[in-house]
Amino acid sequence: QSVLTQPPSASGTPGQRVTISCSGSSSNIGSNYVYWYQQLPGTAPKLLIYRNNQRPSGVPDRFSGSKSGTSASLAISGLRSEDEADYYCAAWDDSLSGSFYVFGTGTKVTVL
Amino acid sequence: QVQLQESGPGLVKPSQTLSLTCTVSGGSISSGSYYWSWIRQPAGKGLEWIGRIYTSGSTNYNPSLKSRVTISVDTSKNQFSLKLSSVTAADTAVYYCASSFSSWGQGTLVTVSS
Numbered sequence: 409q410s411v412l413t414q415p416p417s418a419s420g421t422p423g424q425r426v427t428i429s430c431s432g433s434s435s436n437i438g439s440n441y442v443y444w445y446q447q448l449p450g451t452a453p454k455l456l457i458y459r460n461n462q463r464p465s466g467v468p469d470r471f472s473g474s475k476s477g478t479s480a481s482l483a484i485s486g487l488r489s490e491d492e493a494d495y496y497c498a499a500w501d502d503s504l505s506g507s508f509y510v511f512g513t514g515t516k517v518t519v520l
Numbered sequence: 521q522v523q524l525q526e527s528g529p530g531l532v533k534p535s536q537t538l539s540l541t542c543t544v545s546g547g548s549i550s551s552g553s554y555y556w557s558w559i560r561q562p563a564g565k566g567l568e569w570i571g572r573i574y575t576s577g578s579t580n581y582n583p584s585l586k587s588r589v590t591i592s593v594d595t596s597k598n599q600f601s602l603k604l605s606s607v608t609a610a611d612t613a614v615y616y617c618a619s620s621f622s623s624w625g626q627g628t629l630v631t632v633s634s
Binding site: 451503511 | 557559566567568569571572580581582583616621622624625626627
């Protein structure tokens with residue numbers, strides 16, 4: 409039921425920059441903030457980016473978010489082994505029946 | 521930041537109602553402008569938002585689950601709850617509770633099986 413599309417996988421070597429895309433529509437990304445979550449294996453998701461490009465305290469500045477139109481992206485610079493995880497974008501979707509939250513399809517980041 | 525903990529049966533029979541509770545600690549469920557959400561994740565799959573509630577009682581639900589979902593809040597116990605009716609094997613998942621998505625519980629596995 410995901411309406412936000414992400415690439416299934418992304419990879420890079422330590423120190424590289426990796427970018428993950430998230431494609432939506434005018435009813436979600438196009439008119440609302442984008443959020444990004446990191447899910448390490450066997451753990452609950454963790455909020456990584458909120459309001460398109462804001463980092464909660466404690467999140468390294470190696471993680472950055474951006475949004476343009478109906479798409480968004482997450483960049484991880486200076487890739488580290490501990491960044492190997494699943495990453496999800498999300499946004500509120502404004503439908504005729506009310507607002508609901510949609511997650512992206514998820515991207516597995518592998519550190520080579 | 522508040523801490524959240526899910527609790528409830530780990531096994532539910534098909535056609536029955538799944539009931540989970542999320543206990544909030546380290547802060548009052550009534551304070552601030554938080555909303556309280558339920559999210560689930562089938563094994564090996566992505567995240568699915570189930571719904572949210574404000575302490576005012578106002579709710580929003582995922583349209584695909586709306587006919588089966590009820591989320592409620594008990595401010596006296598600092599808890600909020602999820603009820604999902606008429607469950608099938610497709611409802612088997614790890615269920616998470618979260619506060620405005622900034623804090624998440626550790627998740628609880630619910631299996632639907634006879």
